[in-house]
Every structure is written in C-alpha cells, then in structure tokens.
Amino acid sequence: MESIKDKVAIVGMGCTKFGENWDKSFDDMVVDAVYEAYEDAGIDSDDVQAVWIGSYWSNLPAPSQPLATTLKLDYKPITRLENMCATASDAFRNAAYAVASGACDIALAIGAEKLKDSGYSGLPTDDIAMGLVSTAPNTFRSRNFTAPGHFAMMATSYFNRYGLDPDEGRTMLAKIMAKNHRNGTMSPKAHFRREITVEQVLKAPMIAWPLGLLDCCGVSDGAAAAVLVRKDMAKNFRPDPVYIKALQIAVGPSAGYMNPKNDWTSVEETFRAGQAAYAEAGVTNPREEITMAEVHDCFSITEAIIYEDLLFSQRGRCKEDIDAGTFEIDGSLPVNMDGGLKCFGHPIGATGLRMIYELYKQIQGKAGPRQLKNPGLGLAHNLGGTPGGATIAVSIVGP
Amino acid sequence: MVGIKSYGVYLPYYxxxxxxxxxxxxxxxxxGEKTVANFDEDTLTMAVEACRDCLNGFDRNAVDAVFLSSTTYPYAEKQSSSLVAAVLDLNRTARTIDVAGTLRSGTNAVRLALNAVKSKDASNVLIAASDLRLGLPSGGKELEFGDGAASLLISDTDVVASxxxxxSVNNEMYDVYRLAxxxxxxxxxxxxxxxAGYGTVVPRAVSEALEAFGRKPEDFAAAVIYAPNPGYLGGVxxxxxxxxxxxAIDPLWGMTGNLGSSHAMVLLAGALEQSKPGDRILWVAYGDGCDVVSLTVTDEIEKIAGKRSVQRMLESKSVTTYxxxxxxxxxxxxxxxxxxxxEPASAPALYRDRKCGLALYGSKCTKxxxxxxxxxxxxxxxxxxxxFEYYAFADKKGKIVTFSHDNLAVSPDPPTTLAAVDFEEGGRIMMDVTDRNPSDIKVGMPLEMTFRKFRQTEGVQVYWWKSRPIR
Known part of the structure; x- marks a missing residue:
C-alpha cells in the first residue's frame, strides 16, 4: 500500500468567519471561502478540474449540482459527500487522492454548513436518516439522541474509571475550555472571542450532566476550501506550499453502543486513525514530532480523551499534562491554537477544513498573534458521530 | 378445575x-396518595407490565388467548391486545380480544375466558385490566383516580384458586360515563x-348471587368488592x-386511588397473596351492572407464597408533584x-421491527x-x-456502564437519563433510564427492562423499551 506522503500540496486556502452568519447564505459562504482560496493560490475557476464538496445537513437533498451554478464551474465533475462531522476532512481526502492518482492536477475541496437558519439550539436531528422512524433504534442510535448527552457519558465513565470525583474531573475539563477561549481571542474568524475562567465553566448551566454549557462548543455557520495540486507543480503556484503527509479515516463498528468490551473512556477510532496516520507520515514519537494539533473539541471531555488516544498523553493521565500547560499555545505541544470548535463553533461539514486552514497558516507563518515559533508537522483530528460509534479523520501536514 | 393459575400486578412508580x-x-x-403513571406510560404499557409479572415462570407458548380490558385504550380503532401479544411474543394463533367500555370490563373478560377454557377452546387465557382515567383538574375525580393494571392467567390446570x-346483572344508568x-x-x-346506583345494584346482585351459589356471607374469608372510595364500600x-x-377491606384507596377497571383485579391479587388453601373469596366488580365471582383458594397457592406482587409495587415508589x-x-x-x-413514525419500519422493537429481541451468534x-x-x-438465533432481552437484567443526565433532550420530565446498559448474560443496549431519581444513578447500578411509550406523531404511538432501577 502506497502512502500519500509528499504527493500532494496545498497551494491555496480560504475560510469564512465562523458564527451566526445571519446575512450570509450557504452559497454566500461557499463563494467567500472558495474565492479566498483561488486568490491565495493565484488561480481562477477555469483552472479547477474537479471538486469535492462536503456538507452534512445543508442544501439537502442535492448540494452537488447547484454548486456548479453558484460557482459557475461549468461542466466540471462535482461530488457532494458526507462523513458525519468529519465531512470536510473527507472532501479534502478525496480531492487529494484524485490529484495523487493523476486523474486531475488541480482539485478543489470545500466544506460548508448552514446551521443557524434552523431556529433552534443544538444540532438538527434527522429521524429518518438516523433510523428513528422505527420502534427499535438502528445500530448506533438510542432514543432521544443529543450530542451532549452522548459525549457526557464519556466524562462519567472517565471520571469513574480514573477515580476523579466530579469536581476534580470537571475542573480538569474546564481548564481545556479556558485554554481554547484564550487562544480564540487571537482568532479574527472565530465565533466566540472572549476569555472564560475555569470558574465560569464550572458554574455554567448544566446541559448534560456532567457537562455544562461552557463544556460544549457552539453551533455556527461557516465554510472553508482548499486548492490541491501535485507536489511537483506546487512551487509554480507559491513559494511556501504545505504538503500532505498523511490522510487517514477510521470508521468504527459502534462498539460503544453494542459491545461490552468498550467502556467509553477512549475512542478506538481515534487511536486507530492516529496510528495509521503516524505510520503513513513516518512519525514514531508523536509527542515529540507533532509540533501542533487542531483537534475536535466538540466537548471538553472529547479533547481530554483525544490527548490520550493520539498518544500525546499517557492513558488515564492527561490531567498531568493539562495541569502542566503542555497543550497551551506556549506549551510543548500546542493544541487548538485558533480556539478550536469551542470558539469557532461547529458547522458540521466545514470544520475539518477550518482545522487544516489553521495548520496551513501556521506553517506559512501567517497566523498573526497566535503564530507559533517553529511550526513543523501539524495534525488535524476531526471526529464524526459520537464516542459510541465514530468516524475519525486524522490528517497530518507539514512544510 | 378452572380458575386462576397466576396473577400479576403493575402499579406505576410515582x-x-x-x-x-x-x-x-x-x-x-x-x-392519602394516588398512583400516577409516568409520562412515558399508558394503559397499554401498564397492561404489558402486569402481564409480564403474571407470566413470569410460565411458558408463553402455552397462552392460547389474551383478553384486555380497559376504558382508556390508546387507540379507538386498532386492537391493543394484538399489540400486547406482539410485545409479549405470544403465539401467532393466540386469540385477541379488547373488552371495553365499562369499569366491569375486567370481570367481563374473566367470564369470556372462563367460557373459553370450560368449552376447551383454550387452555390458558391471559387477561389484563388496565386504566389511566382522567378527572378534570381541581375536581373530586382527579383526587380519586389512580393508575394501574393487573393480570390473571385463567387455566384448567394447576390453579391457585378455582x-x-x-x-352477572346489567344495569342501564348514567352514573359514571364519558362520551367517545x-x-x-x-x-x-x-x-x-x-x-340509586352502586348502593342499590351491588347489594342486590350479591344477595342474588349468594342464593344462586348456595353460599352465605360467613362462608367467605374475604369479600373483594370494588368501590370507587371507602365511603361507598363500608355501607354496601x-x-x-x-x-x-x-x-371486606379495600386498603388501596389511600395508597393508589381508584384504579378503574383494574381496581377489582388488583384487590383480588392482594387477597390471594394473603390467603391460605381452602379460603373462599367473593369477588365483586361494578360498572353498568355487577359481576359476582366465587373462588376457592387451592393448595397451589403455597407454591407462589413469595410472589408479593402487590406489596412490592406498593412499596417501591417515589412522590412526584402536581x-x-x-x-x-x-x-x-x-x-x-x-x-x-x-419526524412521523413509518408504518413499514414499525412492521419490520415487531420482533426486535416490540418484543426486544437481539441476536445470538450460533458460531x-x-x-x-x-x-x-x-x-x-x-x-x-x-x-444467528433470536435472543430475548426483555426479561434480562443489566447494569449501568456509563450514563448522562441530558437537559437538551426533549422530555416532559427533564433531564433524560441515558445509559449504556450491559446485560448480565451478555449484550449492550443504549437505553433511557426511567422511574429514577437522578441523584441515585451510579455506574454499576442494576437495571431491569420496562416497556414504554415513545413519541406520538400523526396518529401513531411508538412504543419501545427503557430500563429502570429494579423494583
């Protein structure tokens, strides 16, 4: 099996402001993200040879064909795909594979989502898609499904297994959220840009015990895009392209929902996707070799367990690293330099490319006040589904 | 000898x-207090629970018929007993009848069952009476009515009471009524x-019945007489x-309220639990007439001495608010x-899920x-x-692996307690935990299965299973 390492380069990226974009439609955000990427790469729509667009709930049932109209991508192949909350990472992966195969030289990957036209808080549910029209749930859904309800079960189990009382456990998690908000103040495109204290996180209204409101990321609108080319062409577009080192996706068999061997203190899909990505990129000691990471902090507990599943921290001991400041922006392994989902919110189909956008800007030295000193390999971890059954994308990029 | 082979009782937790x-x-x-069905319960779910208690330890394949009785079925057109038969996984050839319209429907069903068994049309008939009646807020009926269900297995073998x-007499009058x-x-x-109603009809029917039976009041160890409240009962x-x-004691009113068509059957179950072989029991139900039944407790009663269905249901409870x-x-x-x-439920999806959804079957790999x-x-x-072979989870016990209390999930009684439930004999199901006090929920807590209502959309009431702390 061949590796994707150093076959494909990113030569342009765009990302909208994430937030409650009341004055922007799905199409508006796609146009803004794509044209920023065109401009960054120095191309126009005539140069694009194929497009993969990821969206989960927006413009259903047919986002592919209307995109040709919106972007005037006349008579080009356009494919819409979804892979739950890891949708944008998969659009990126498909576009990269097309370039690596030689099927096209210049491909466009887009992730976009419009959630705030819905009129309610939290994510939409789609009872038909989730198999809830029947009496029995399908494999991976229980009744009354909400995201915080499911991720909170990971916190309950983690606290129980590692002997953290709820106050200790919640304080550990609150520190992660306070970190991400400190970083978010330096991100002009973030939805939320104010600092929060550990105490505020602990005192916030309870959403799904043991997770409070500030343990949860927001719901927002946004879009991001990337222009991908063959490695040997990259320098024709710009002097500082960013190269793809690994693209891995692991889709789990819903062990958390069905298999008593799973205890909800780890997401096996993250571990597996991480292992595969490290192997593909030639990383043997992730804690030392990965210089920065954007990870899927949809909830505070998710980020904590990601540290362990990606081998940044030892099993059951992420608290030590959190307390030591390891993942702070000035720590030895900064995580969520841009503020993460916590500050950007989570437009489902866009998030994965927003993560890669931050790594891309960091590597090019264009991350403004949150710029790291010597960014090398950067990892993006994008989680789809829930801890009970997940789609995990781990992408590694570097200079 | 035809009589009662087993009984079951269900009283809501609240x-x-x-x-x-x-x-x-x-x-x-x-x-006093009254029993209140949780938001996820109705007449049908309570009937299922009572039947499960009744059939515990008995072969379900031996049930030839199931007759339900109630004044408050969830559907006006669609049979509740066939739905119950599917939930209980009874034989496809089990006869189903919904007896309705009167508080006397429980004993009406017993008469039907008795005739079916006596005529050799059936050997084992499962009966359940269940009611969830409403009085208008601030009225006397609201104070009086409680919710509950009971079940009997009528058979010609191994009866605990013949x-x-x-x-029976019928009686036309507007004493208690409700338009469709x-x-x-x-x-x-x-x-x-x-x-003119209860106080006239019951004494007259009982006196005629005793004469017809050739019995005197003193022949009976207990007279189990339905009454809407204790004030009615004493005089009659x-x-x-x-x-x-x-x-003639009715201890229920102060603890459960008037349980409608299931009231007399719950009382009878309580009387059976306190009886000894040879006791005669007179059982009286009232509503649009009166049914009077004479029973004799057999030696078989000693085999179910530890059952305590009524007491268990009365003792395991929690107080809710108005x-x-x-x-x-x-x-x-x-x-x-x-x-x-x-989203509206899909009839074809419900149809496909009868076995896995309604009867809670999973699979067991034969390899x-x-x-x-x-x-x-x-x-x-x-x-x-x-x-694989089908594997029944409904009567298996489990424990909590992990849980959360979700305030975002839509519920009339937030938070929704969601748990990963591991079963003692294998398997895991994600389930709501109902009839629980959130602060009591802990990892490792033992749970049992309970059949409940889920959403109701466009004329379809969806049912599935939840877990609850063991009662």
Whole structure:
C-alpha cells in the first residue's frame, strides 16, 4: 500500500468567519471561502478540474449540482459527500487522492454548513436518516439522541474509571475550555472571542450532566476550501506550499453502543486513525514530532480523551499534562491554537477544513498573534458521530 | 378445575400526595396518595407490565388467548391486545380480544375466558385490566383516580384458586360515563350515583348471587368488592352481610386511588397473596351492572407464597408533584423547547421491527455465542453471516456502564437519563433510564427492562423499551 506522503500540496486556502452568519447564505459562504482560496493560490475557476464538496445537513437533498451554478464551474465533475462531522476532512481526502492518482492536477475541496437558519439550539436531528422512524433504534442510535448527552457519558465513565470525583474531573475539563477561549481571542474568524475562567465553566448551566454549557462548543455557520495540486507543480503556484503527509479515516463498528468490551473512556477510532496516520507520515514519537494539533473539541471531555488516544498523553493521565500547560499555545505541544470548535463553533461539514486552514497558516507563518515559533508537522483530528460509534479523520501536514 | 393459575400486578412508580392537589386549588383536604403513571406510560404499557409479572415462570407458548380490558385504550380503532401479544411474543394463533367500555370490563373478560377454557377452546387465557382515567383538574375525580393494571392467567390446570360460580346483572344508568372522544370522566350527582346506583345494584346482585351459589356471607374469608372510595364500600359491605372490618377491606384507596377497571383485579391479587388453601373469596366488580365471582383458594397457592406482587409495587415508589402531573397529562400547555420537529413514525419500519422493537429481541451468534442488539446479520465478534438465533432481552437484567443526565433532550420530565446498559448474560443496549431519581444513578447500578411509550406523531404511538432501577 502506497502512502500519500509528499504527493500532494496545498497551494491555496480560504475560510469564512465562523458564527451566526445571519446575512450570509450557504452559497454566500461557499463563494467567500472558495474565492479566498483561488486568490491565495493565484488561480481562477477555469483552472479547477474537479471538486469535492462536503456538507452534512445543508442544501439537502442535492448540494452537488447547484454548486456548479453558484460557482459557475461549468461542466466540471462535482461530488457532494458526507462523513458525519468529519465531512470536510473527507472532501479534502478525496480531492487529494484524485490529484495523487493523476486523474486531475488541480482539485478543489470545500466544506460548508448552514446551521443557524434552523431556529433552534443544538444540532438538527434527522429521524429518518438516523433510523428513528422505527420502534427499535438502528445500530448506533438510542432514543432521544443529543450530542451532549452522548459525549457526557464519556466524562462519567472517565471520571469513574480514573477515580476523579466530579469536581476534580470537571475542573480538569474546564481548564481545556479556558485554554481554547484564550487562544480564540487571537482568532479574527472565530465565533466566540472572549476569555472564560475555569470558574465560569464550572458554574455554567448544566446541559448534560456532567457537562455544562461552557463544556460544549457552539453551533455556527461557516465554510472553508482548499486548492490541491501535485507536489511537483506546487512551487509554480507559491513559494511556501504545505504538503500532505498523511490522510487517514477510521470508521468504527459502534462498539460503544453494542459491545461490552468498550467502556467509553477512549475512542478506538481515534487511536486507530492516529496510528495509521503516524505510520503513513513516518512519525514514531508523536509527542515529540507533532509540533501542533487542531483537534475536535466538540466537548471538553472529547479533547481530554483525544490527548490520550493520539498518544500525546499517557492513558488515564492527561490531567498531568493539562495541569502542566503542555497543550497551551506556549506549551510543548500546542493544541487548538485558533480556539478550536469551542470558539469557532461547529458547522458540521466545514470544520475539518477550518482545522487544516489553521495548520496551513501556521506553517506559512501567517497566523498573526497566535503564530507559533517553529511550526513543523501539524495534525488535524476531526471526529464524526459520537464516542459510541465514530468516524475519525486524522490528517497530518507539514512544510 | 378452572380458575386462576397466576396473577400479576403493575402499579406505576410515582405517587401524588392528594394534599398537594388540594393545596394547588385551595379545596378540601383529602388524605392519602394516588398512583400516577409516568409520562412515558399508558394503559397499554401498564397492561404489558402486569402481564409480564403474571407470566413470569410460565411458558408463553402455552397462552392460547389474551383478553384486555380497559376504558382508556390508546387507540379507538386498532386492537391493543394484538399489540400486547406482539410485545409479549405470544403465539401467532393466540386469540385477541379488547373488552371495553365499562369499569366491569375486567370481570367481563374473566367470564369470556372462563367460557373459553370450560368449552376447551383454550387452555390458558391471559387477561389484563388496565386504566389511566382522567378527572378534570381541581375536581373530586382527579383526587380519586389512580393508575394501574393487573393480570390473571385463567387455566384448567394447576390453579391457585378455582372459579366456582359467576353471577352477572346489567344495569342501564348514567352514573359514571364519558362520551367517545372526550378525555375526562363525568358523573351524575353523588347522591344519585351512590344511592340509586352502586348502593342499590351491588347489594342486590350479591344477595342474588349468594342464593344462586348456595353460599352465605360467613362462608367467605374475604369479600373483594370494588368501590370507587371507602365511603361507598363500608355501607354496601354491611348491607351484603359482610363484616366491613374483617371480610371486606379495600386498603388501596389511600395508597393508589381508584384504579378503574383494574381496581377489582388488583384487590383480588392482594387477597390471594394473603390467603391460605381452602379460603373462599367473593369477588365483586361494578360498572353498568355487577359481576359476582366465587373462588376457592387451592393448595397451589403455597407454591407462589413469595410472589408479593402487590406489596412490592406498593412499596417501591417515589412522590412526584402536581405540577409535573399536569405536564405529563398535557393538562397545561408549556412552551415547546427550540428543538427539531419530530419526524412521523413509518408504518413499514414499525412492521419490520415487531420482533426486535416490540418484543426486544437481539441476536445470538450460533458460531461464537456473542449476544448483540439490535439483530446483527454479520456477527460483531466472528463476522459470520446470517448465523444467528433470536435472543430475548426483555426479561434480562443489566447494569449501568456509563450514563448522562441530558437537559437538551426533549422530555416532559427533564433531564433524560441515558445509559449504556450491559446485560448480565451478555449484550449492550443504549437505553433511557426511567422511574429514577437522578441523584441515585451510579455506574454499576442494576437495571431491569420496562416497556414504554415513545413519541406520538400523526396518529401513531411508538412504543419501545427503557430500563429502570429494579423494583
């Protein structure tokens, strides 16, 4: 099996402001993200040879064909795909594979989502898609499904297994959220840009015990895009392209929902996707070799367990690293330099490319006040589904 | 000998203190408490629970028929007994009948069952009576009515009590009634209801019955007589020749309220639990007439000495509030949460899920023995394809692996407690935990299965299973 390492380069990226974009439609955000990427790469729509667009709930049932109209991508192949909350990472992966195969030289990957036209808080549910029209749930859904309800079960189990009382456990998690908000103040495109204290996180209204409101990321609108080319062409577009080192996706068999061997203190899909990505990129000691990471902090507990599943921290001991400041922006392994989902919110189909956008800007030295000193390999971890059954994308990029 | 082979009782976990209702409206202070079905329960789910208690330890394949009785079926057109038969996984050839329309429907069903068994049309008939009746807020009926269900297995073998004689009269009058399509029970003036109705019809029917049976009141260890409240019962028991303090006691009113068509059956179950071989019991139900049944307890009763169905249901309880009760019964309009609309249920999907959804069957791999839910055509352990047998989870016990208390999930009783439940004999199902106090929920807590209502959309009431702390 061949590796994707150093076959494909990113030569342009765009990302909208994430937030409650009341004055922007799905199409508006796609146009803004794509044209920023065109401009960054120095191309126009005539140069694009194929497009993969990821969206989960927006413009259903047919986002592919209307995109040709919106972007005037006349008579080009356009494919819409979804892979739950890891949708944008998969659009990126498909576009990269097309370039690596030689099927096209210049491909466009887009992730976009419009959630705030819905009129309610939290994510939409789609009872038909989730198999809830029947009496029995399908494999991976229980009744009354909400995201915080499911991720909170990971916190309950983690606290129980590692002997953290709820106050200790919640304080550990609150520190992660306070970190991400400190970083978010330096991100002009973030939805939320104010600092929060550990105490505020602990005192916030309870959403799904043991997770409070500030343990949860927001719901927002946004879009991001990337222009991908063959490695040997990259320098024709710009002097500082960013190269793809690994693209891995692991889709789990819903062990958390069905298999008593799973205890909800780890997401096996993250571990597996991480292992595969490290192997593909030639990383043997992730804690030392990965210089920065954007990870899927949809909830505070998710980020904590990601540290362990990606081998940044030892099993059951992420608290030590959190307390030591390891993942702070000035720590030895900064995580969520841009503020993460916590500050950007989570437009489902866009998030994965927003993560890669931050790594891309960091590597090019264009991350403004949150710029790291010597960014090398950067990892993006994008989680789809829930801890009970997940789609995990781990992408590694570097200079 | 034809009689009762087994019985079961279901009383909801929640109680409402009557003074809590009186306090809200500033009316009479009425003592005691009443049973209140949770928001996820209805007549049908309570009937299922009572039947499960009744059939515990018995072969379900031996049940030839199931007759339900109630005045409050969830559907006006669509049979509840066939739905119950599917939930209980009874034989496809089991006869199903819904007896309806009267508080006497429980004993009506017993008469039908008795005739079916005597005529050799059936050997084992499962009966359940269940009611969830509503009185208008602030009225006497709201204080009086409780929710509950009971079940009997009528058979010609191994009976714990033989049914020796039955006597019935019908009686046309407007004492207690409700038009089709209305929610709240009405009644005429109390004096008329008591004097011309209950107080006249019951003594007369009992006296005629005793004469027909060739029995005297003193022949009976207990007279189990339905009455809407204790005030009605004392005078009538005396009129019938029974000692109201020794023979004709109704302990339920203060603890459960008037359980409608299941009331007499729950009382009978309680009387059986306290009986000894040779005891005679006179069982009387009232409503649009009167049914009088004479039973004799057999030696078989000693085999079920530890059953304690009634006592267990009375003792395992928690008090809820009148405010919650009003919300659960949709007696007040509350602002809906800003959450996605609920999709209508799909009839074909429900049809496909009868076995796995309604009867809670998963699969057990015949190659490696792994138990899984829902049914997996490809085994999650050994990957063998279509090598499984159906595996029933409904009567298995589990424990909490992890849980959360979700305030975002839409529920009339937030938070929704969601848990990963591992079963003692294998398998895991994600389930709501109902009838629980959130602060009592812990990892490792033992749970049992309970059949419940889920969403209702466009005329379809969806049912599935939840877990609950063991009662």
């Amino acid at each position: 109680r409402l203190n009557r003074p809590d209702i009186s306090k809200a409206w500033g009316g009479f202070q009425v003592p 049914i020796d004689d039955v006597y 399509g209305e929610r709240f029970v009405r009644s005429w003036e109390d004096r008329f209801v008591r004097e 028991a005396k009129k019938c020749g029974f000692d109201p303090k020794k023979q 405010q919650k009760y009003l919300r659960w019964r949709e007696l007040i309009a509350v602002e809906p949460p800003m959450r996605p609309r609920t 490696c023995g792994t138990v899984q839910y829902p049914v997996q055509r490809i085994c999650m352990e050994c990957r063998s394809k279509d090598e």
